Amino acid sequence: MTTFTIAPESIGKLRVSEIPYALHSAPESEAMEQASIFEGPTWVYVGIDLEISTPGTFKTTWIGSTPVIVLRDEHGDIRVLVNRCAHKGSILCFSQEGQTKSLSCPYHNWVYDLRGNLKRVAFAKGVNGKGGVPEDFDYAKNGLRSLKVAxxxxxxxASFSDNPPDIQTYLGSRVQHHIARTxxxxxxxxxxxxxxxxNNWKLYMENTRDSYHASLLHVFFTTFRLNRLDMAGGMAISENQWNSISYTESVEQFNDEAYSGNRSLQSDIRLADPTLVRQFKEFDDPIVSSITSVFPNLIMQQIGNSLAVRQLIPRGVDECELVWVLLGAQDDTPEQSMARIKQANLVGPAGLVSLExxxxxxxxxxGIRHPGEHKAVIRMGGDDVASLDSRVTETAVRGFWKAYKDCMGAAA
Incomplete structure (x- = not known):
C-alpha cells in the first residue's frame, strides 16, 4: 500500500479535473475523511423512515467508521444515536434491525432510553454500602451522543455538526424536486x-455520477435500448455543486450508427422475455432513467420503474459496503408491482446492469495500488462543474471532488 503523498493542507487546492490516485489507496486518508467529511459539516444518509415505521423500531448502520443506531423513540420522533456505551465504549446494539424499549450495554449493563438518556447504572449504590458511583455522578452528562437529524x-x-445547513439548502432546489418527484x-x-x-468508497460515488460510462460498460443498457448516449438527457448540478442528477429521456428512434463498431452494442440479440424490461408510465415528464447522487453517500435510482435508494458505507481504505432498499408505491396495482420486481433484476449485486x-x-x-504521483484525468465535458444538457461529461464527478476538497480543505 502506498504512503499518503499529499499534504492535508494541499487538498483544498486540488484541481477537480486531476485527482491523485493516492487519495483512493492511502491509509491516512480514512482518518482524515472521517473527521472532515463524515463528522464534518455534512448531512450523511442513514436510512429511510419506512425501515423504522413504529416507536421502538431501530436499525444499526454506520456514518463513515462510526457505528450508529437509527430509531423511533416512544414519541415517534426519529433519533440517531452513536452506538457506543458512554461507560467503556462497547457497541450496544448488534442486530441490523429490530424493536426494543431500551438500549442496554452487554458489558456492565448500563441502560439507556430511546432518546439516549442514561437511566440505570448497575450497582450504582454499590453493595453493602461500599462502591458504586460517586455522589457527583451526573446521569445527564453520561448519555449516548445524539446527532442532528433531518x-x-x-x-x-444525520450530522455530527452542531450547526449543519438546513437540508433543503444542502440538497439544492433541483435535487429536492427530483427526490420528491420520485x-x-x-x-x-x-x-x-x-x-x-x-474498492475505496470514493470510486463507487464517482461511478454513480459518471454518465459517460453507462452505455459503454453496461452492454445490457445499450443492446436493449434502455440507456444510450444518443437519447436525450443531461446532468443537473445543485447550487452548491455537491450533488447531481443524471437523467435520460425517452426517444422514439435510436441511432445505431452512433455505436457503430462499439462492443457495447450487440444489435442481433433479443430478449426471450421482453416483459423483463417492459415499463409503465409513472411520471409526468419524459425521464425514463435517472441517478441522483448526494454527497457523501446517498444514491437514488430510477431505472425504468425500478426505484431504490442506496447507502454507501466505507469499510476501510480499499473496501466499502452498499445497502440497497428497493421501493414501490403503496397504490401500485399487482401488475405494476410485478413490473418493478422484474425490472429489479437489472440492479443489485448480480444485476444485469449493476453487476459491472x-x-x-x-x-x-x-490498477492504482502503487500510484506514485499519477492522477486521474476527469475532463470529459470540460474542467468546470455545471449543469449540461449532455451526458457525455464528467461534470458531476468533478462536483464530487469539489465537495470533497471543500470539506477536507476547510479542516486543514
Whole structure:
C-alpha cells in the first residue's frame, strides 16, 4: 500500500479535473475523511423512515467508521444515536434491525432510553454500602451522543455538526424536486440487498455520477435500448455543486450508427422475455432513467420503474459496503408491482446492469495500488462543474471532488 503523498493542507487546492490516485489507496486518508467529511459539516444518509415505521423500531448502520443506531423513540420522533456505551465504549446494539424499549450495554449493563438518556447504572449504590458511583455522578452528562437529524421525502440524514445547513439548502432546489418527484409519496419496501465491494468508497460515488460510462460498460443498457448516449438527457448540478442528477429521456428512434463498431452494442440479440424490461408510465415528464447522487453517500435510482435508494458505507481504505432498499408505491396495482420486481433484476449485486459497477471499482483499485504521483484525468465535458444538457461529461464527478476538497480543505 502506498504512503499518503499529499499534504492535508494541499487538498483544498486540488484541481477537480486531476485527482491523485493516492487519495483512493492511502491509509491516512480514512482518518482524515472521517473527521472532515463524515463528522464534518455534512448531512450523511442513514436510512429511510419506512425501515423504522413504529416507536421502538431501530436499525444499526454506520456514518463513515462510526457505528450508529437509527430509531423511533416512544414519541415517534426519529433519533440517531452513536452506538457506543458512554461507560467503556462497547457497541450496544448488534442486530441490523429490530424493536426494543431500551438500549442496554452487554458489558456492565448500563441502560439507556430511546432518546439516549442514561437511566440505570448497575450497582450504582454499590453493595453493602461500599462502591458504586460517586455522589457527583451526573446521569445527564453520561448519555449516548445524539446527532442532528433531518428528513426529506422519507430519507433520514444525520450530522455530527452542531450547526449543519438546513437540508433543503444542502440538497439544492433541483435535487429536492427530483427526490420528491420520485419517492415523495406513500411508498413501500419491496426488497433489500447488501453488497461488499473491494474498492475505496470514493470510486463507487464517482461511478454513480459518471454518465459517460453507462452505455459503454453496461452492454445490457445499450443492446436493449434502455440507456444510450444518443437519447436525450443531461446532468443537473445543485447550487452548491455537491450533488447531481443524471437523467435520460425517452426517444422514439435510436441511432445505431452512433455505436457503430462499439462492443457495447450487440444489435442481433433479443430478449426471450421482453416483459423483463417492459415499463409503465409513472411520471409526468419524459425521464425514463435517472441517478441522483448526494454527497457523501446517498444514491437514488430510477431505472425504468425500478426505484431504490442506496447507502454507501466505507469499510476501510480499499473496501466499502452498499445497502440497497428497493421501493414501490403503496397504490401500485399487482401488475405494476410485478413490473418493478422484474425490472429489479437489472440492479443489485448480480444485476444485469449493476453487476459491472460492482467490479469496475476493484479493477481501478488493483490498477492504482502503487500510484506514485499519477492522477486521474476527469475532463470529459470540460474542467468546470455545471449543469449540461449532455451526458457525455464528467461534470458531476468533478462536483464530487469539489465537495470533497471543500470539506477536507476547510479542516486543514
Amino acid at each position: 428528513t426529506f421525502s422519507g430519507l433520514i440524514f 419517492i415523495g409519496r406513500p411508498m413501500k419496501i419491496i426488497g433489500t440487498y447488501r453488497q461488499r465491494m473491494r 459497477d460492482g467490479i469496475i471499482g476493484n479493477f481501478i483499485q488493483r
